Amino acid sequence: MSAGILIVVILGIAVLGFILGRQRALSLAARDNVKLHSLPGYYGHSVALFAAVPAFLLMIAWLFIQPILIETGVSRMIPDSVIPDGGARSLVMADVHRIADGLDVLAEKGGLSEEELSRMRADFTNVRSRLAEVGVAVGSDIPVPVLDAAREYRDAKHLGSSLMVFAVLVVSIVFAAIAYSRVRPEMRARNVSESFIKALLMGSSLVAILTTFGIVASLLFESIHFFQMYPAKDFFFSLTWNPQFRGGSDLGIIPLLWGTIYVSFVALLFAVPVGLMIAIYLAEYAGKTVRSLAKPAIEILAGIPTIVYGLFALITVGPFLRDWLAQPLGLGNSSSSVLTAGLVMGIMLIPFVSSLSDDIINAVPQSLRDGSYGLGATQSETIKQVIMPAALPGVVGAILLAASRAIGETMIVVMGAGAAARMDLNPLEAMTTVTVKIVSQLTGDTEFASPETLVAFALGLTLFVFTLCLNVLALVIVRKYREQYD
Amino acid sequence: MNDATMNNALMSNVKTTTKADVMTESKISAKNVQVFYGEKHAIKDVNIEIRPRSVTAFIGPSGCGKSTFLRCINRMNDTIDICRVEGDIAIDGENVYDPKVDPVQLRAKVGMVFQKPNPFPKTIYENVAYGPRIHGLARKKSEMDEIVATSLQKAGLWNEVKDRLDAPGTGLSGGQQQRLCIARAVAVSPEVILMDEPCSALDPIATAKVEELIHELRENYTIVIVTHSMQQAARVSQRTAMFHLGELVEEDDTDKMFTNPNDQRTQDYIMGRFG
Structure with a gap:
């Protein structure tokens, strides 16, 4: 049967x-x-x-x-x-x-x-x-x-x-x-069915939690495998990333981590100010009609698949930056660059920052605004000195969530920044990130048991720990300052 | 306009002329004030004179427009999109709705204390220093310290907080928070202080302290207070104005209002028959 x-x-x-x-x-x-x-x-x-x-x-x-x-x-x-x-x-x-x-x-x-x-x-x-x-x-x-x-x-x-x-x-x-x-x-049949329902709901949340543990365990298992074949010291501290098919590879994570941090940094440098200003405009200045139109329009950005952003980076932004910025300044000839990926990723992150911050600014009680206006403060003084400090913890949380998103992004980086593992300060050079290398190490022809392939799990684990720390930090900050105004 | 308001307007005119020699002229004078919230006619043709260095209480059932009228005096209603104000409100003879008047400057002159204590999420010191700082009232740190100290003293809070000026203002008790808000309003040296049900969120002991404070502040400021408590109006004010359905029913000396009001509606409200 x-x-x-x-x-x-x-x-x-x-x-x-x-x-x-x-x-x-x-x-x-x-x-x-x-x-x-x-x-x-x-x-x-x-x-x-x-x-x-x-x-x-x-x-x-x-x-x-x-x-x-x-x-x-x-x-x-x-x-x-x-x-x-x-x-x-x-x-x-x-x-x-x-x-x-x-x-x-x-x-x-x-x-x-x-x-x-x-x-x-x-x-x-x-x-x-x-x-x-x-x-x-x-x-x-x-x-x-x-x-x-x-x-x-x-x-x-x-x-x-x-x-x-x-x-x-x-x-x-x-x-x-x-x-x-x-x-x-x-x-007491009602109570019996009640406790079954409770167990069912508990079981569902358990599924989500256990899955997280499962993911970590599988990453951990393969990573241990990797570290048995490749010294952890070289992985974490070597400055070269140079995988070879015939063995003897240099698998240092630093250049990849540098690329990840650099690209994310550029993206946040763009997304945070723009997103915050959008949020302030929508929450404090925009009228009802503007708000009801602008907010969904901005949130459309969040619905665009990242591969489409990648195309935009590859075809439009990359060549534009090369022709109008890199070549005139003599800073490089590459159409894929950290700046390209960073800018496009920044655009993708705008709705994350703006939408969350907008909700948070709206949650600041009206009484604080009244108090400030009642003392003769202007609107921008009120925003700068009363509303933003009150909303700050939530805004920091929003930014950290956007940062986790940036760190995990892959498609935009492949198409915008290229796949060359390099450590450079010049933002107009091609670089690459941890996520891109995870993909490329796993899609090669090398056999599955070699360090060149298994390194993907060690990379994934490092990235996971990294974003987990960011998320925990965000939660701690948000929780610590939450009851500041109530 | 109905007869009652006519009578009241006439009567108050009579009074001001007969008592003109013993009284200074009015600090705030409102003429034919109308307020609309969208389609709703919230304030209907209110005329009132408010005397300087005294406490005027606005009473009336919920939704009668007393808070709305209060918020017209420092143009707080400007922040509400659908609100429209007609008529004149003059402070010291200058119409606050004149296009030349900057509402931001006006609000420095006319301070406001709100229903719920609303200290900023900053330290006690910064809460008080906020207003003087945005108006540039202190050039040096020592001057600012001086302003903060005197404001807290005037609000009767100094002895309770002088050792913890760096503690967050939100950590104080409700009554202390409300007195902090009064200190914050006093710090910008206003001439008029508007209080919108300042004790409605406080316990009786904190209320007594705030009422005592209002008594002391009367010597230097013109105070207008909206209250739901008859007893409070009777205790703290010299003049009382009764609002009903957006109209000013009558306005008179507090003693007279509570013993022998002219209008039946005032009588009924004070006796607790409606509202």
């Missing part, structure tokens, strides 16, 4: 449980002539929930754990001698998976009985051509242990899924039966 049908069956049991539970509550109440504690539907709910939720949880857990168990068991069956030179165990395991699937196909289309399959011997039968006949291609001839492993894998998988169907159905029926037998008029 496949997982889809199993789900439908469990849902069926749940619906049945709902109807029966509801009826039992009603009939018991009528027989004993007592009042039900909850509405009849709640008794049905409680049976349905007990029928479905534990069964689904078991199913999810099973689907996660079974492949891991089978994989490690089967993997142990493959001796090192079968693994080709320079290849990895995972490649052989991929063959095992494919052959196991192929055996399924053989059983189905080729009309082979289970007995024939189990008698099939790799050293006598040409399994590869048999598989090819039914459309399953295997790269090389199949060694005996691999075929055995595949057979074992297949059997374990079949056994596992039958066991799962059985176990899940048993759990569903048993729990439903227990819940059904507990239905009594005085049972």
Whole structure:
């Protein structure tokens, strides 16, 4: 029975449980002539929930754990001698998976009985051509242990899924039966369904949190792998970034980090003043009509895909800066430059700064403005000396969020600043950032286990820690000064 | 215009002429003031004379326009887009709605204290120094210190805060915050102080302190106070004006208003029959 049908069956049991539970509550109440504690539907709910939720949880857990168990068991069956030179165990395991699937196909289309399959011997039968006949291609001839492993894998998988169907159905029926037998008029069915809802909501937030941990864990795992092959000292302190296909690469993060910080800095230098002034105008000076038109118009900027910004940088801003700034000043000939990427990224960040700051400035109580005007202050004096200081923590939070966004940006940098890892102060030179290098290291032809590829995870982890610190800082600042005005 | 307002206008005229010899001329004089919020006619033809160095209380049920009228005196209503003011309000004979008058300068001369204490999120010192600083009243740090100290003394707050001038103004208690706001208003040496229900957010003890303060400030400033509390109006003011539905019902000596008002509506309001 496949997982889809199993789900439908469990849902069926749940619906049945709902109807029966509801009826039992009603009939018991009528027989004993007592009042039900909850509405009849709640008794049905409680049976349905007990029928479905534990069964689904078991199913999810099973689907996660079974492949891991089978994989490690089967993997142990493959001796090192079968693994080709320079290849990895995972490649052989991929063959095992494919052959196991192929055996399924053989059983189905080729009309082979289970007995024939189990008698099939790799050293006598040409399994590869048999598989090819039914459309399953295997790269090389199949060694005996691999075929055995595949057979074992297949059997374990079949056994596992039958066991799962059985176990899940048993759990569903048993729990439903227990819940059904507990239905009594005085049972607090409302509270039962309430606590299930609470658990459901808690579980949802847990998913988000666990995912974050999962991401960090996977980054951490691969990064540790990397640092076993490449010294951490060189990674963090070397000033050269020069990956080689044949090994012996220099993988220093400093030039990339410098590029990231430089480009983000230029972007913020542009976005923060412009964004703040927009926010002040919208919040303090603009009339209702202007505001209702201008605010959404500016927020459109936030909806433009970054690749489109990248095109704008590549085709318009880059050549413009080269022809009108870099060449006349003799500062370079490159159309990709830090300034190009920074400016375009700055435009992208304007709505982040302006929209958030606008909300924050609007949240400053009107009484502070009145107080200031009442003392004979002008509008700009009031903004400068009363409103901005009051709004500052929120504005700093907005800026730091924009900074995290800038640091993680990739597309605009590839197309605007290029991909050359370089440390330079000249903003009209091409440079590159951590994110760009993560992409380029992972999309090469190099094998996955080399430091040149794994460095991407170390880069990603560094970047993650960096933006995490920024976000925490933003939260701390915002929280610390929040109750300043209330 | 209805008969009651006619009568009141006549009566107050009579009074000012008969008492002219014992009284100085009025500090603020409003003539035919009309205020509109969009389509709404919020103030209907108000005429009133406010005497210098005395406390005038505005009373009346909620929404009667007393706060609106108060905010016309220092043109605070300018900050509300849909608000339109007609008629004359003169301070010392100069119409504040004259195009030549700069509302920013005017507000330095006519200070304001609001319903809810609204200290700036700055230190106590900076709260008081804010006004003098934007108007350039102090050339040196020592002069500023002097202004801050005297303003806090006038507001009766000096002894409570002199050791912690660097503490945030928002950290004070509600009553202290309101007195800080009064010190802030006093610091720019205004001639008139407008108070819009200054005690409505305070407990009785803090209220008593602020009322005491109003008594002392009367010697140097012309004070106009909007209040919902009959007792407060009776305690702090010399003159009382009763507003109802945007009209000035009557205006008279406080003693007379609370014992023997001319208008039935004033009588009813003071007795608590409506409002």
